[in-house]
Every structure is written in C-alpha cells, then in structure tokens.
Amino acid sequence: MAENVAVKEPAVKEPYVMTGVVCPYCGVTCDDLEVRVENGKITEVKNACVLGKDTFLHHLEGLSTPRLYGKPATVDECIDAASEILAKAKYPLIYGLDSTELGAQRKSIELAELIGANIDHTSSVCHAPSYQAVMTVGIPTCTSGETKNRADLVIFWGCNPAEAHPRHATRYSVTVKGMFTPKGKKDRMVIQVDVRPTPTTRIADAFIQMKPNSDYEVISALRALVKGHELQQAEVGGIPVDELKALVEKMKSAKFGIVYWGMGLTQTRGKYMNLVALLKLAQDLNQFTKFSCAAMRGHGNVVGMAQVLTWQTGFPFHVNMSRGYPRFNPGEFSVVDMLARKEVDAALVIAGDAIGNFPGSLAEHLKSIPLIAIDPKESDTTRVADIVIPSAQGAIAAGGMAYRMDHIPLMFKKVVDSPYPSDREILERIIAKIKAIKSRGNGAPAPVGKG
Amino acid sequence: MPDTQFILITGRSTKQGKSVHLGKEAQEYRDEVSTLQMNLKDIEALGLQDGVQARVKSNYGSIVVTLKKTDIPQGIVFIPYGELSNALIGPDTQATGMPDSKGITVEVERHG
Numbered sequence: 001m002a003e004n005v006a007v008k009e010p011a012v013k014e015p016y017v018m019t020g021v022v023c024p025y026c027g028v029t030c031d032d033l034e035v036r037v038e039n040g041k042i043t044e045v046k047n048a049c050v051l052g053k054d055t056f057l058h059h060l061e062g063l064s065t066p067r068l069y070g071k072p073a074t075v076d077e078c079i080d081a082a083s084e085i086l087a088k089a090k091y092p093l094i095y096g097l098d099s100t101e102l103g104a105q106r107k108s109i110e111l112a113e114l115i116g117a118n119i120d121h122t123s124s125v126c127h128a129p130s131y132q133a134v135m136t137v138g139i140p141t142c143t144s145g146e147t148k149n150r151a152d153l154v155i156f157w158g159c160n161p162a163e164a165h166p167r168h169a170t171r172y173s174v175t176v177k178g179m180f181t182p183k184g185k186k187d188r189m190v191i192q193v194d195v196r197p198t199p200t201t202r203i204a205d206a207f208i209q210m211k212p213n214s215d216y217e218v219i220s221a222l223r224a225l226v227k228g229h230e231l232q233q234a235e236v237g238g239i240p241v242d243e244l245k246a247l248v249e250k251m252k253s254a255k256f257g258i259v260y261w262g263m264g265l266t267q268t269r270g271k272y273m274n275l276v277a278l279l280k281l282a283q284d285l286n287q288f289t290k291f292s293c294a295a296m297r298g299h300g301n302v303v304g305m306a307q308v309l310t311w312q313t314g315f316p317f318h319v320n321m322s323r324g325y326p327r328f329n330p331g332e333f334s335v336v337d338m339l340a341r342k343e344v345d346a347a348l349v350i351a352g353d354a355i356g357n358f359p360g361s362l363a364e365h366l367k368s369i370p371l372i373a374i375d376p377k378e379s380d381t382t383r384v385a386d387i388v389i390p391s392a393q394g395a396i397a398a399g400g401m402a403y404r405m406d407h408i409p410l411m412f413k414k415v416v417d418s419p420y421p422s423d424r425e426i427l428e429r430i431i432a433k434i435k436a437i438k439s440r441g442n443g444a445p446a447p448v449g450k451g
Numbered sequence: 452m453p454d455t456q457f458i459l460i461t462g463r464s465t466k467q468g469k470s471v472h473l474g475k476e477a478q479e480y481r482d483e484v485s486t487l488q489m490n491l492k493d494i495e496a497l498g499l500q501d502g503v504q505a506r507v508k509s510n511y512g513s514i515v516v517t518l519k520k521t522d523i524p525q526g527i528v529f530i531p532y533g534e535l536s537n538a539l540i541g542p543d544t545q546a547t548g549m550p551d552s553k554g555i556t557v558e559v560e561r562h563g
C-alpha cells in the first residue's frame with residue numbers, strides 16, 4: 001500500500017481544498033468531507049459532524065514532541081532507544097493501533113513476530129466480546145449501504161449513535177433515503193433498547209427501557225417468544241412481557257430488520273454471552289424475514305486492525321507470538337489480564353491511548369516498565385512514557401487504507417504535511433534496527449531476552 | 452440495595468468526545484468527565500443538591516464528582532469515560548479479556 005496515496009501535493013503556501021476526505025474519528029468513517037488547508041493548517045471542514053470537524057480543525061493542537069526519559073531528543077535517538085528496549089524485552093506488549101492505517105497495522109504484526117510479543121488492540125476493551133460471539137455462532141450481517149436501502153426496522157441496542165456515531169442516522173440508518181426506503185424516516189421504524197434515555201431516544205420512534213445487566217435475560221425471552229413459547233413471568237429485566245411481544249411482532253413483520261449493538265452489551269454482565277444470544281436471535285428471525293445485526297464500532301480503524309490481524313495470524317486480537325507462532329486466548333493474552341498479572345516487561349503503545357482507557361490499577365504496571373509511546377498527540381500514555389515518538393497523524397498527515405465499521409475498505413487521504421514520519425515508517429525503522437541488534441556479531445539471532 | 456448504592460454506567464458523550472481534542476487539560480474536558488448524572492429524586496434522597504460535589508466509591512477506587520440532575524432512571528448513575536471513571540473500574544475480566552466497565556455497583560455519598 002502506497003504511503004502517499006494518489007493525492008496532489010500542492011505548493012505549501014497556496015490554499016487548497018480536498019474533497020472526498022475520509023474521517024478517522026468514528027466507525028461511520030464518512031468519506032465525503034471537504035477540507036480547506038491554508039498555510040499547512042486546516043481552516044475549514046465541510047460535511048463532518050462536530051466530532052469529525054474538531055478532529056481536523058484541532059490537528060495542530062496538543063501535538064507530542066520526541067522525548068527520551070522526559071528530556072527532548074531527536075526522533076532517531078528515540079527510535080534507537082525504543083529498539084534496544086524491545087529487542088531486550090522477554091515478554092513485551094504491543095498495543096493500541098486503532099487510529100492508524102493498515103500498512104502500519106501490518107508492520108506492528110511483523111514487529112510482534114520478530115520480538116515474540118503479545119499484540120492486542122483497542123477492540124480488547126470495546127468489541128472483543130462481539131467477535132468472541134461471532135466466532136462462536138456466526139453472524140447474519142450486511143453493509144451500512146444495505147441498511148440504508150432496505151431496512152424498515154432499525155433497533156439500537158445498548159448504543160448511543162446520536163452521541164458516539166453522529167452521522168450514522170443521516171447516512172445509513174434513520175433519516176437517509178434509500179432504494180426501498182424512499183421516504184427516509186417515514187419508511188423506517190426505529191427502536192432504542194437501553195437502560196437509560198440518551199440523545200438517541202429523540203431520534204427513535206420507541207424507547208424500551210430495561211434494568212442494567214439484564215440483556216441476556218431479555219434477549220433469551222425474545223428468542224422464546226419468537227419461537228412461539230409463552231412466558232410465565234409478567235416482566236423480564238423490567239420490561240413487561242406484552243412490550244416484548246409487541247417488539248417480536250414488529251421484528252417478524254419487518255421486511256428487513258437490523259439490530260445495531262454497542263458497548264451496552266459488551267461491557268456489562270454476560271459480555272460475549274449477551275452477543276451470542278443476540279446473534280442467535282437474529283438467526284432465529286431469519287426463519288420469518290430478513291434480519292441482520294452489526295456492531296457499532298468506535299474508533300476509526302479499529303476494525304482494520306482486527307481484519308489485518310485475522311488475515312495474518314488467524315485471530316482478531318489477544319495474540320501471543322512468544323513461541324514464534326500465533327496463539328490466541330482471551331483472559332490469558334488479553335491486554336487487561338496481562339497487565340493485571342504484571343506479566344509484560346516492556347510495552348509499545350502506538351496510535352491509541354492505553355493509560356487513558358484502562359482501569360486505573362493497570363496504569364500502575366505500565367508506568368513501572370519501559371514504556372514507549374508512538375502518537376501524534378500528547379495523551380495520558382505519552383505523558384508517562386519513557387520514550388515518546390511523534391508521528392504523522394493517520395488520515396490527516398498520513399494516508400493509507402482503513403476499514404469502516406461494516407468492513408468496507410476506504411482510503412485515508414493525506415491532507416497536510418507533518419514534520420514527523422508516519423506510524424508505518426517508524427515501525428519499519430524499529431524493525432530494521434532490531435534486526436541489526438539481533439544479528440550483531442555472528443549474524444545469528446540472539447537468544448531470547450539477551451538482545 | 453442500600454439507598455446509597457447505585458448501578459454505574461460509563462460511556463461516551465458528545466462533549467467528552469469533542470473536548471478531548473482540546474487536550475485533556477482543558478477545563479471543558481475536565482468538567483465533563485467529572486460530572487455524574489443522577490436522577491433528582493436520588494440526589495434528594497441522599498440529602499444532596501444538583502450541582503454539589505459527591506464522592507463515588509467502588510470496590511476498586513474512589514473519586515469526587517459534581518452531581519448533575521438528568522432524566523436518568525432512579526438507581527442508575529452515569530459518568531463519561533475518562534480518568535475518573537477508570538479509577539472505579541477493576542481489572543477482573545472473568546477470563547473474557549473485557550473488564551466490567553458498565554453495570555458495576557457504586558456508593559454515592561456527601562463529599563467533605
């Protein structure tokens with residue numbers, strides 16, 4: 001994949017406008033942005049939502065600087081020092097990788113193989129349970145375009161697109177007009193299932209409120225009703241059974257239904273079992289009509305990392321390379337568990353903020369081991385890292401491929417220049433350096449842990 | 452559940468997503484991630500008022516937040532993802548890889 005994708009590099013001083021720019025912020029991955037650049041600074045962004053706009057307009061704010069143990073250094077010095085650490089580590093961790101392009105993601109896996117690392121990414125703390133369920137029972141799913149063109153019933157379960165995926169409703173799922181939904185919202189029934197009303201409630205036709213931690217029971221009750229069983233209870237998870245029956249009728253009578261789910265299902269009691277139940281419900285409904293489901297993926301290219309890791313190792317996350325071949329085991333090689341057990345002895349966090357997103361106690365272990373952060377911006381991780389390597393921000397100052405939440409690949413454009421190398425280039429240089437370190441002297445690979 | 456116990460939901464909010472670009476030191480971001488949404492009836496039952504500070508405790512940590520009344524159902528409290536919410540979340544994943552980030556039990560009480 002070419003780093004500098006087919007975009008013109010206009011003279012720096014002359015203002016220019018780029019169209020068809022892809023937004024890296026959320027999994028909607030809008031590809032219709034218009035970005036105006038003056039003097040290397042993005043001054044105007046059209047078509048984006050407020051989150052996307054801010055991603056571009058604030059691209060020069062909060063930038064990180066190259067640092068070695070808190071002192072200013074050159075990028076070269078930082079890369080050398082990072083390579084020494086990674087080459088020496090006995091059980092290193094590579095983590096992050098949601099906010100970058102496929103080329104960098106591929107390099108991160110190459111690096112993991114080279115140093116026998118554990119490699120995990122942001123899915124680990126958002127939609128890993130979703131994948132675990134898909135691995136267990138499979139998934140009837142469709143692209144966002146199919147939802148737009150066909151869905152007359154859209155259910156948002158434990159997700160809040162109005163705040164987390166602002167343009168999902170207008171591009172794919174609520175107001176948008178499609179081939180068989182020409183009247184947009186009028187042709188669609190939108191139902192929200194959640195434990196609390198959210199801004200998404202305002203765009204839904206109906207809101208079904210349930211008690212926290214009862215998704216598994218509620219979905220199982222729906223499955224029983226779909227199969228024609230009667231329930232003894234008057235309510236399940238705080239929802240009256242009559243309301244559940246009405247929902248089942250709507251699901252069965254829809255021409256094309258889809259359930260979008262979010263972290264309301266993955267991060268609560270039941271975890272992947274909630275999703276196993278939901279995927280089975282969608283499968284059951286296909287006895288009656290066409291029914292799909294899809295995860296509302298968060299950060300830009302987190303789907304891309306799962307794709308690359310799967311095609312290269314066979315597993316979407318929680319991968320361990322310490323034996324020279326990939327092994328996968330949630331609970332054993334998942335980043336949260338490895339850090340909780342204080343197993344890893346060095347960490348490379350790239351294009352993702354570990355410390356900002358992890359349970360507080362895990363940050364303590366990360367701070368106690370050699371920690372390398374590659375990030376265009378300062379984050380909670382760069383603030384405490386031993387080595388900080390700034391990079392050109394993916395989708396803004398570095399191009400490459402990304403995956404939308406429905407697994408459609410789209411091209412990030414390089415909109416402005418950065419004085420720093422791309423994530424991919426930094427990883428390439430680290431790999432080259434480690435190879436040189438490992439073959440020092442007789443050219444034979446050094447024994448594990450002896451750098 | 453005792454009257455001081457609530458189910459905590461953590462999650463995204465537009466303000467949290469938007470203000471994170473301004474840097475995590477920005478006041479707007481700090482304010483957003485230290486605000487606990489609560490039903491007014493629950494706030495009053497604790498003898499507290501909208502806008503005052505309160506302490507939130509879980510099995511793993513304790514934080515100080517500002518209370519904000521919203522239409523959230525009684526018995527549930529919400530805080531946007533951030534450093535403060537992380538302090539309440541434990542590292543146990545029950546071997547799934549995923550910590551319990553939503554639906555955990557917390558105590559809310561007067562601060563100071």
Ligand code: SF4
Pocket residue numbers: 023024025026027028029030047048049050051052053165166167168
């Ligand atoms: S909806 Fe998501 S991808 Fe689209 S502009 Fe907003 S943040 Fe960017």
